[in-house]
Amino acid sequence: MPDRSERLSPAQTSAEGGYRPGYEIAAERILEYIVRARLEPGDRLPTEKDLAEAVGMSRTIVREAVKILSALGRISVQMGRGIYVAEPEAALWRESLSHFLPTDLRQVEEIFEFRRFVEITTTQLAAQRATPAQVKALREAAQLTVDAAQAGDLEAFNRADAKFHGAIGDASSNMFLSASVESVQRLQRQISVIGLAGVAGGSTVVAAQQHAAIAMAIAAGDEQQAVSLMIEHVDTTLEQFKQEIHGRLFPIDGTA
Numbered sequence: 001m002p003d004r005s006e007r008l009s010p011a012q013t014s015a016e017g018g019y020r021p022g023y024e025i026a027a028e029r030i031l032e033y034i035v036r037a038r039l040e041p042g043d044r045l046p047t048e049k050d051l052a053e054a055v056g057m058s059r060t061i062v063r064e065a066v067k068i069l070s071a072l073g074r075i076s077v078q079m080g081r082g083i084y085v086a087e088p089e090a091a092l093w094r095e096s097l098s099h100f101l102p103t104d105l106r107q108v109e110e111i112f113e114f115r116r117f118v119e120i121t122t123t124q125l126a127a128q129r130a131t132p133a134q135v136k137a138l139r140e141a142a143q144l145t146v147d148a149a150q151a152g153d154l155e156a157f158n159r160a161d162a163k164f165h166g167a168i169g170d171a172s173s174n175m176f177l178s179a180s181v182e183s184v185q186r187l188q189r190q191i192s193v194i195g196l197a198g199v200a201g202g203s204t205v206v207a208a209q210q211h212a213a214i215a216m217a218i219a220a221g222d223e224q225q226a227v228s229l230m231i232e233h234v235d236t237t238l239e240q241f242k243q244e245i246h247g248r249l250f251p252i253d254g255t256a
């Protein structure tokens with residue numbers, strides 16, 4: 001808990017001489033508190049009095065900060081219940097998820113177009129930033145896809161595939177890219193379950209081999225090779241998905 005001597009007046013002058021209202025500083029400290037306390041959407045924050053103690057500012061200033069953060073959608077004030085971490089709006093993803101048709105080839109191409117862009121950047125950063133622990137997790141996830149593919153276990157492969165791409169997102173050390181990878185994986189899962197009736201979109205063995213090669217390039221810190229392999233992987237997966245979906249929608253025997 002901050003010392004009382006650290007409390008700020010309703011306004012503060014920054015080191016550069018700029019003016020910052022007290023409620024702005026309080027709002028910043030509340031957000032920092034949420035991060036430090038590892039609070040998730042739906043978790044309850046301390047009471048206004050305790051929150052003021054926690055951030056080292058007066059209740060009056062904290063009350064103003066709470067109003068601002070509530071208006072911005074970062075926290076939710078529920079009368080008679082307390083203050084809660086708000087659910088992120090994610091309006092773009094909500095709309096995409098509600099309008100997404102897993103059997104629409106145009107939309108499938110759009111998903112992979114976005115995935116290609118995201119995973120290129122994520123893979124490049126992972127090759128630059130991956131820690132030994134992250135490299136280990138990535139290699140283990142890649143091996144899980146290899147094992148599942150060899151065993152012909154599609155469910156295990158899908159779980160390992162999501163873990164592999166998630167591990168690359170983690171290794172990028174960019175929470176926004178990591179979240180984007182996770183969202184794309186959820187949409188791709190819909191394509192697999194609905195558009196492909198749960199069967200593999202192409203060869204899982206080929207995909208697993210590509211995973212292993214990508215993991216090796218990231219571990220070696222070879223950005224160019226890692227990105228090249230990821231582009232090949234995403235493009236190959238897209239073509240396999242398109243062929244499978246087209247074959248199911250327009251079978252040669254005309255039984256669609």
